[in-house]
Amino acid sequence: MSYQSPDILSANAKKILNDYIHNVENLKAKDRLKIPVQDMPAQDPIVRGHNLEEVAIGYTMEEARVEALRCLECVKQTCIDGCPVKIDIPGFIKHIAYGEFQNAVDVIKEASLLPSICGRVCPQETQCQENCKVGIALKDVDKSVAIGRLERFVADWEREQGNVKIPHVKPETGKKVAIIGSGPAGLVVAADVRREGHSVTIFEAFHKLGGVMRYGIPEFRLPNDIVDEEIDTLVKMGVEIKKNYVVGRTRKLNDLIEKDGFDAVFIGTGAGLPMFMGIEGENLVGVFSANEYLTRANLMRAFDKKNADTPIYPSKIVAVLGGGNVAMDAARMALRLGAEKVYVIYRRTEVEMPARKEEVAHAKEEGIEFNFLTNAKKILGNEKGKVNAMECLRYELGEPDSSGRRRPVVIEGSEFIIDVDTVIVAIGNGSNPLIKQTTPNLETNKWGNIIVDENQKSSMDRVFAGGDIVLGAATVILAMGEGRKAAAAINDMLAKEIAG
Amino acid sequence: MAKIVLKEKLSDTVYKMKLDAPSIAEERAAGQFIILQIDEDLGERIPLTIADADINEGTITIIFQVVGMTTDELSKLNEGDDIPVLVGPLGTPTHIKKHGTIVCVGGGIGVAPLHPIAEAFKAAGNDVKIIIGARNKDLIIMEEEMRKIADELIICTDDGSYGRKALVTEPLKELCERDPKPDMVIAIGPPIMMKFCAETTRPYEVYTEVSLNTIMVDGTGMCGGCRVNVGGEVKFVCVDGPEFDGHKVDFDNMMARLNSYKEIEQDKHTCYIDSMYEEKKL
Ligand SMILES: Cc1cc2nc3c(=O)[nH]c(=O)nc-3n(C[C@H](O)[C@H](O)[C@H](O)COP(=O)(O)OP(=O)(O)OC[C@H]3O[C@@H](n4cnc5c(N)ncnc54)[C@H](O)[C@@H]3O)c2cc1C
Ligand code: SF4
Ligand code: FES
Numbered sequence: 001m002s003y004q005s006p007d008i009l010s011a012n013a014k015k016i017l018n019d020y021i022h023n024v025e026n027l028k029a030k031d032r033l034k035i036p037v038q039d040m041p042a043q044d045p046i047v048r049g050h051n052l053e054e055v056a057i058g059y060t061m062e063e064a065r066v067e068a069l070r071c072l073e074c075v076k077q078t079c080i081d082g083c084p085v086k087i088d089i090p091g092f093i094k095h096i097a098y099g100e101f102q103n104a105v106d107v108i109k110e111a112s113l114l115p116s117i118c119g120r121v122c123p124q125e126t127q128c129q130e131n132c133k134v135g136i137a138l139k140d141v142d143k144s145v146a147i148g149r150l151e152r153f154v155a156d157w158e159r160e161q162g163n164v165k166i167p168h169v170k171p172e173t174g175k176k177v178a179i180i181g182s183g184p185a186g187l188v189v190a191a192d193v194r195r196e197g198h199s200v201t202i203f204e205a206f207h208k209l210g211g212v213m214r215y216g217i218p219e220f221r222l223p224n225d226i227v228d229e230e231i232d233t234l235v236k237m238g239v240e241i242k243k244n245y246v247v248g249r250t251r252k253l254n255d256l257i258e259k260d261g262f263d264a265v266f267i268g269t270g271a272g273l274p275m276f277m278g279i280e281g282e283n284l285v286g287v288f289s290a291n292e293y294l295t296r297a298n299l300m301r302a303f304d305k306k307n308a309d310t311p312i313y314p315s316k317i318v319a320v321l322g323g324g325n326v327a328m329d330a331a332r333m334a335l336r337l338g339a340e341k342v343y344v345i346y347r348r349t350e351v352e353m354p355a356r357k358e359e360v361a362h363a364k365e366e367g368i369e370f371n372f373l374t375n376a377k378k379i380l381g382n383e384k385g386k387v388n389a390m391e392c393l394r395y396e397l398g399e400p401d402s403s404g405r406r407r408p409v410v411i412e413g414s415e416f417i418i419d420v421d422t423v424i425v426a427i428g429n430g431s432n433p434l435i436k437q438t439t440p441n442l443e444t445n446k447w448g449n450i451i452v453d454e455n456q457k458s459s460m461d462r463v464f465a466g467g468d469i470v471l472g473a474a475t476v477i478l479a480m481g482e483g484r485k486a487a488a489a490i491n492d493m494l495a496k497e498i499a500g
Numbered sequence: 501m502a503k504i505v506l507k508e509k510l511s512d513t514v515y516k517m518k519l520d521a522p523s524i525a526e527e528r529a530a531g532q533f534i535i536l537q538i539d540e541d542l543g544e545r546i547p548l549t550i551a552d553a554d555i556n557e558g559t560i561t562i563i564f565q566v567v568g569m570t571t572d573e574l575s576k577l578n579e580g581d582d583i584p585v586l587v588g589p590l591g592t593p594t595h596i597k598k599h600g601t602i603v604c605v606g607g608g609i610g611v612a613p614l615h616p617i618a619e620a621f622k623a624a625g626n627d628v629k630i631i632i633g634a635r636n637k638d639l640i641i642m643e644e645e646m647r648k649i650a651d652e653l654i655i656c657t658d659d660g661s662y663g664r665k666a667l668v669t670e671p672l673k674e675l676c677e678r679d680p681k682p683d684m685v686i687a688i689g690p691p692i693m694m695k696f697c698a699e700t701t702r703p704y705e706v707y708t709e710v711s712l713n714t715i716m717v718d719g720t721g722m723c724g725g726c727r728v729n730v731g732g733e734v735k736f737v738c739v740d741g742p743e744f745d746g747h748k749v750d751f752d753n754m755m756a757r758l759n760s761y762k763e764i765e766q767d768k769h770t771c772y773i774d775s776m777y778e779e780k781k782l
Contacts, residue, residue, distance in 0.1 A: 205720050207540055207585045244587040246720055250523050272722040276734060283729050283753050285760045292723035300717070301542055309544035309569055310717075311761040385756030432721055434739065 003365055006041035006057055013038055013063040020069055024097060029072050033134065037143050038067040040358065045365040049335050052219045052303055055362055056120070061099075064153040068097035070134055071145045078131040079147060084481045087111040089128055089147055096150055102163070104154040113188050114480060116159060116226050119152025121217060121325075122477050125357045142357070159229065166236045170197035175494045178203060178262040180247045180435070183211020185268035185467025185479040185486075187230060192487030194237050198263075198494055201240040203247050208299060211270055212468075213476070215299035216291070216326065218333050221359070248438040257462060263497070264490045267450060267458070267465040268483065271429035271473040277321065281379030282425070286313060286387035290322070290330040290426035297333050315422035317341045319390055321376055322426035323353040328360060330424045331368045342368050343418065347375045347395055347408045373397070373408060377415060379423055390420050429473045447472060456486035464490060502536075502586040505559055507579050511638045513566045514609060515575050516551075522558030524550070524588045530616040531594030531711070531743055534562070535719045537585035538573045546570050547716045547738070549613030550589060560588075563612035563641065590719045591742050594709075596620045600683035601627045603675050605668050605697055607689020608634050611642050613711060614688045615649075621686075622649045629682070630654070631671050633689070637662035668693060669700045676704040684709065687746060691755050698746030710746035712737045715758060728754050 016035065020027065041057040042048070048055050059067065071093045079089045088107050095104035108115045128147045129135060135144030158164055175198040179186045182204040194200045208214050210227040235241065247253055247269075256262045274289035276282050293312075296302040300310035318334040320327050323346035331342045344363070346353060349372045353360060364370070373395040380389040394414035397406040431448035443451045443459035449472055450465040452458050458465050466482030468474055506518035524534060528550050537543035546568075552561035566575050577583070594617050602621050606614035611632055622628045630650040634640045635658045647653050654671045655663030664671070668689075675682055685708040687697035694710040701708045714726040714737045721739040728735055731748035735741065 205587065206718070207537065207587075244585055245523075246587060246590070249588065249590055249720075250527060272720070274722070274724045276724065283727060283734065283750075283757070285756050289724040292717055292725040295717055295723055300544065304542070308542045309539070311544075311764045313760065314764060385753060434720055 003042070003045055004039060005044070009039055009041050010060045010063065012036075013060060013066045016066045017062045020066075024069065027069065032070055032072055033137060035066060035070050037070065037146060038063045038149070040146070040149055042362070045362075045367070048220065049366045052336060054223050055220050056358070058156055059149055059153040061157075064096055064150055065099060067146050067150055068093045071097070072133055074133050078133060079128040079145075082128040082131040083111075084127065084475075084477050085111045085484070087128075087151075092154065093145065093147070093150055096154060101154050101157045104150075105158045108151060108154065112477075112480065113191055113484075114184060114230060114476070115151050116155035117184070117213065117222065117230070118477050118480070119148050119150075119155055120222050120226075121213075121356070121475075122148055123356050123475060124148035127477075159226075164229070164233065166233060167191065167195050169195055169237050172199065173197045173494065173498055175199065175263045175498070176201070176261060177490060177494075178256045178260075178265045179268065180253075180265065181205075181211060181268040181270055181467075181469075182209040182231075182241075183268055183270050183467060183479060184213065184476045185270075185469075185483040186211070186266065187234065188480045188483030189266045189268065189464075189466070189487045189490070190234050190239050191237070192484060193264075193266075193490055194234070194239050196491045196494070198491075199238075199240070201242060201262075202234075203242050203245040205244070205246045206299065207243050209241065209243070211268075215295045216329065218294065218298055218329050220332065220336070221329065246434070248435040253435060253439045253442070253463070263462065263494060265463045266483075266486055266490065267435060267463065267469055268467045268479070269432060269435060269469045271468040272432040273430040273448075274425070275428045275430055276425055277376060277427065279376060279378050281381055281387070281390075282423075284379055284381040284387045285385050286315075286381075286421055287379060287423045287425065288313070290320070290326045290424050291429070293330055293424050294326075294333060297337065303333075303337060312337055313422055315339045317343075317420045318422040318424060319343045319345055319376070319418065319420045320424045320426055321345050322428070323348065323355060324426065324428070325355045325359060326428075327424075327426035328355045328363050330426050332359075332363055332366060334422070334424065335366060335368065339422070343420070344368055344370045345374050345376060345392065346370065346372055348405065349373060349397065352405050375408075375410075376423070380417070387421055387423055388419065389417050390423060391415055391417050429468075431469055431472065455489035456482055457489060462493075502583045504577055504579050504581050504583065507577075510563065510641045514563065514639070514641055515566075516561060516563045517574075518557075518559045518561050519583065519586065520558060521560050521586060521588075524586070525553040525555050525558050525560050528553050528560065528589035529593035530596060530620040531613075532589035532591045533613075533719075533742065534560070534586055534588030535590060535716065536574075536583050536587075538570055538577075538583070540584045543585065544570055545585070545717060545719070547590070547713065547719060549711075549742075551612040551615055563609065565609040587719065590738055592740065594620065594743055596624050598625045601629065601680070603629045603631065603672065603682045603685045605631045605672055605685065605687040605689070605693075606633070606646075607668055607687075607693040608639055609641070610687075610689030610693070610711075611640075611646065614686065615642055615645055617686060617688075618646065618649050627651050629675060631656065631668050631675075632663075633657070633666075633668035633693070635659065667696070669696050672697060672700050676701055676706055682706055685746075686711075686743075691751055691758065694746060694749075695751035695755075698749070698751075702747055708746040709743050710749060711742045712744060712749065712754065713742070713758075714754060715760065728757075 132144035302312035395408035467479035729750035
């Protein structure tokens with residue numbers, strides 16, 4: 001993928017749409033397969049390296065319709081199998097092809113509550129798009145129908161029309177549900193439970209809502225306005241919000257049920273326990289977890305160096321350890337905060353990187369330097385205890401491990417040193433033990449993840465859980481999927497109690 | 501959001517505030533802290549120990565010294581004003597039990613967080629000796645409150661303007677030399693003071709607990725910004741602490757980390773002063 005300006009992409013799409021628009025009914029599969037995939041228009045890489053505006057601009061109406069024409073409307077809809085919440089993908093895409101955007105959104109919203117978010121952050125190339133017959137026929141997953149971009153397009157279109165409907169709330173039932181954590185899992189449970197007329201209170205530890213979507217994922221990938229809008233909808237539905245409230249500290253979980261009279265509790269507290277490498281020098285000044293670095297920059301707004309009180313470390317040369325979305329976000333944020341050079345250090349190769357493909361491509365365009373088959377051995381510091389270099393080791397790929405990925409094996413004697421002043425550790429998150437420690441009867445597995453049954457119910461009566469706190473660090477869409485399941489189970493339980 | 505219901509100036513730079521925070525007042529225990537922000541959008545999060553709480557009133561008390569931007573702005577708020585972000589109680593409470601003789605050492609503003617701990621140890625039946633130290637007489641706080649608890653109270657100032665002219669480590673050493681030696685020491689104050697208290701008691705093998713005041717962001721164990729090295733292990737002060745075995749804490753690393761942003765903050769502070777100066781000139 002090489003960068004093309006939005007103007008060129010848009011002009012091309014207009015031309016193609018003109019060629020086909022009169023003949024949509026008669027398009028054959030082989031015609032559709034000839035239509036080129038519509039690239040995502042993006043800000044110029046040099047310009048965007050210095051701002052926090054969203055990188056991906058989103059399709060124009062013509063681009064969306066052309067891309068939609070590429071869908072074969074398969075009989076066996078393998079794309080849907082790949083979608084964790086089973087959106088009727090060909091159904092909504094067909095509406096786009098005909099320019100019926102509202103209908104398209106309505107189809108998506110039957111299954112997914114946060115399409116403008118998922119359209120932006122889902123790893124489509126390992127979900128729906130991995131299974132798309134177009135990509136399979138063209139032997140390139142990058143040539144699959146760009147389902148995610150289309151999802152985003154219609155969701156944005158609806159918002160821009162000012163058309164987003166506030167879901168209908170049934171008459172009050174008198175039942176009370178507490179939701180702990182305001183990430184995607186919690187937000188979805190709030191919406192689905194409130195719709196049934198139960199009173200809902202969200203308890204959030206931070207002063208702003210959205211979970212990782214607020215403090216972790218940067219604005220250049222997911223603008224705050226979009227998250228705000230979802231929360232605004234909940235408030236309009238009558239969901240009560242208690243910020244700065246740490247369940248387990250401000251109040252014990254058991255007290256929510258026993259003293260405050262909540263009829264059900266949903267725990268959606270996310271992963272939120274940064275892992276470190278356990279190597280020498282990791283406590284030096286200038287070493288950060290990605291969580292800390294991104295929280296300072298996003299939630300605490302340290303990117304606004306002039307106005308925000310929270311400082312950010314003045315980095316010139318940054319090494320980011322890891323290969324997931326978190327690593328990409330940290331690397332690209334460091335660049336935007338003024339670093340002159342940013343390295344990503346990853347133990348395996350590009351193929352094994354868990355990050356979304358589009359983010360890796362964007363990072364490369366922006367000049368982030370990738371060092372594959374490399375890992376940190378120790379971090380070196382100066383006499384003031386500040387990072388000034390990092391010793392690395394080279395790896396090669398050996399036999400496949402339990403995850404099926406080929407295991408990286410260290411090459412003995414391959415040590416080398418790079419000069420860096422900042423190291424950001426982005427090798428994953430464990431589960432935060434705060435609630436567990438103060439709720440002894442809540443069962444967790446050896447990684448601290450809450451154990452739930454097929455309805456997301458925990459070992460405790462009336463207590464449900466979902467999202468990263470159950471799955472380990474996963475994805476927005478999986479958190480949302482679990483949230484919907486939990487909400488259905490909670491609604492079920494409460495309905496039975498009301499019926500007596 | 502929490503309303504300031506009482507504000508008192510304890511010395512030139514030290515203030516006491518009572519905040520309306522019923523749920524925190526109900527849950528808190530000695531040794532725990534809160535995090536606050538002066539501005540929900542652009543403010544930084546700073547941890548402050550809960551010096552006292554009143555469940556009936558639904559209030560907590562904080563005592564702070566003006567040392568940076570946020571404490572400066574906080575000191576300018578008045579009774580009736582709201583603090584937009586207040587979260588707590590955070591941290592693991594002090595493990596209170598009967599040990600026998602306990603020496604509580606408070607340096608400067610550290611006397612504030614020490615007070616509820618000393619009180620709790622006294623209530624648990626310990627013989628509580630208290631050492632208070634500060635640079636000069638003006639900076640001695642809570643003397644009366646401490647006197648009420650202490651079986652023995654020693655006050656020192658660096659310049660000799662009040663009490664003994666000594667560093668707190670001097671009387672601490674004397675107490676360690678007594679027979680029987682203390683069963684436990686708790687030291688709260690500037691990092692350098694806690695480091696030297698720990699060095700003072702080390703040869704006597706008296707368990708010495710210190711309360712660390714690292715940089716924090718979330719206060720719930722999510723960011724790791726507060727991490728310290730304790731006996732070769734990485735600990736998060738906001739959840740594993742704030743209290744640790746002073747003989748095991750790597751104070752030099754902790755102090756270096758505390759200064760991570762010194763240069764930036766100084767720049768910012770100068771900017772701030774410059775802008776105030778310009779505004780006045782206009
Ligand atoms: C930097 C980064 C980038 C990512 N990029 C992607 C991506 O591109 N695509 C993707 O699909 N996924 C991505 N993920 C993963 C995704 O964000 C998570 O899987 C998802 O947010 C999990 O949702 P959740 O609702 O379970 O929890 P979270 O989003 O983690 O929210 C949990 C919330 O609970 C609050 N909380 C925690 N404990 C308590 C308590 N005791 N009391 C009250 N509140 C509490 C937290 O403050 C937080 O707001 C990324 C993650 C990170 C960190
Ligand atoms: S697999 Fe691809 S081409 Fe087939 S229906 Fe799904 S999106 Fe359309
Ligand atoms: S302050 Fe973030 S983990 Fe302690």
